[in-house]
Amino acid sequence: xxxxxxxxxVLDDHSGAVMxxxxxxxxxxxxxxxxxxxxxxxxxxxxKLGNAGNLRxxxxxxxxxxxxxxxxxxxxNPVPVAEVAEVGVEDGIPERDERxxxxxxxxxxxxxxxxxxxxxxxxxxxxxxxxxGCSPEAARRNLHEGLKRLRKELA
Amino acid sequence: xxxxxxxxxxxxKARATEEGLLDVAYTTADSPYxxxxxxxxxxxxxxxGLPNQDSDALLVDLAARxxxxxxxxxxxxxxxxxxxxxxxxxKLDHFDLPLDWRLSSGxxxxxxxxxxxxxxxxxxxxxxxxxxxxxxxxxxxxxxxxGSNPIPLVVxxxxxxxxxxxxxxxxxxxxxxxxxxELEGVLDG
Numbered sequence: 001x002x003x004x005x006x007x008x009x010v011l012d013d014h015s016g017a018v019m020x021x022x023x024x025x026x027x028x029x030x031x032x033x034x035x036x037x038x039x040x041x042x043x044x045x046x047x048k049l050g051n052a053g054n055l056r057x058x059x060x061x062x063x064x065x066x067x068x069x070x071x072x073x074x075x076x077n078p079v080p081v082a083e084v085a086e087v088g089v090e091d092g093i094p095e096r097d098e099r100x101x102x103x104x105x106x107x108x109x110x111x112x113x114x115x116x117x118x119x120x121x122x123x124x125x126x127x128x129x130x131x132x133g134c135s136p137e138a139a140r141r142n143l144h145e146g147l148k149r150l151r152k153e154l155a
Numbered sequence: 156x157x158x159x160x161x162x163x164x165x166x167x168k169a170r171a172t173e174e175g176l177l178d179v180a181y182t183t184a185d186s187p188y189x190x191x192x193x194x195x196x197x198x199x200x201x202x203x204g205l206p207n208q209d210s211d212a213l214l215v216d217l218a219a220r221x222x223x224x225x226x227x228x229x230x231x232x233x234x235x236x237x238x239x240x241x242x243x244x245x246k247l248d249h250f251d252l253p254l255d256w257r258l259s260s261g262x263x264x265x266x267x268x269x270x271x272x273x274x275x276x277x278x279x280x281x282x283x284x285x286x287x288x289x290x291x292x293x294x295x296x297x298x299x300x301x302g303s304n305p306i307p308l309v310v311x312x313x314x315x316x317x318x319x320x321x322x323x324x325x326x327x328x329x330x331x332x333x334x335x336x337e338l339e340g341v342l343d344g
Contacts (some may be wrong), residue, residue: 004218005215006179006214006218007218007226008214008227011164015163016160019160032162032163035163035167036167036170040171046223
């Protein structure tokens with residue numbers, strides 16, 4: 001069993017990845033709020049976590065749930081963005097193709113999360129599976145379906 | 156430019172504090188001897204790390220012994236930093252800070268509480284501290300208690316010397332002990 005590191009270390013190591021998947025999953029507007037909800041939930045549960053073996057997968061699972069809550073609260077529809085509020089490079093994410101990310105935002109939740117985790121956070125299939133709470137095969141299938149749909153949308 | 160992540164982290168810490176989830180707040184502060192680590196719980200100041208001590212190791216230790224909910228939160232330690240600045244400037248001879256004693260226990264804690272009553276600019280011997288803590292013969296244990304002081308500077312273990320006046324030891328190194336005693340006017344600079 002691995003001892004729990006100071007929570008600040010968890011925040012330093014994983015805040016970039018969590019923000020990246022949330023921006024991919026709910027868009028920039030909702031990401032800050034989902035980020036805070038994610039880490040508050042993590043901080044509440046942290047002392048009882050018991051094992052620091054896969055902190056990243058644990059955090060991404062929480063982030064995924066918060067993203068789903070966010071979409072539910074908004075009637076599950078992707079948020080149409082009339083205009084891009086800010087242009088700039090956020091940390092961890094290169095200047096990106098808004099059209100692409102709008103299309104990602106329009107994917108069904110699991111496909112969207114799989115795509116964001118793979119390409120936004122560069123996670124391997126096993127970690128995507130851990131984050132989504134599904135099998136690696138299911139993660140791969142979601143990723144595959146998501147990419148297929150994106151290619152069609154953007155063709 | 157503040158990134159979205161920095162902004163979100165700032166908001167997160169404010170909300171964590173409001174919800175009472177900030178079990179250990181810490182920051183680093185400058186001193187004439189190098190950076191100090193300052194850590195505080197809801198009870199009070201729990202740990203001061205001296206410049207030659209490994210801050211990362213101290214934080215890992217706090218996570219294990221107090222709570223893993225350890226977050227950097229400089230504003231929470233403003234008062235501690237303020238009093239230490241005044242102390243190093245020679246403008247403060249008594250710290251008025253709540254202390255959290257949980258990192259010491261038993262005889263060691265009794266020694267440390269006795270040390271905490273040594274006035275500014277005065278010194279005591281390890282033997283006196285052992286007696287104050289209830290066991291005059293435990294001089295060596297009193298020395299160990301000084302050496303393991305979790306809250307140095309504020310709990311002034313630098314004011315404890317060997318019988319006869321030799322400096323003894325100091326967690327922050329003997330030049331620092333010497334410097335602090337010069338600051339307080341005990342030794343000539």
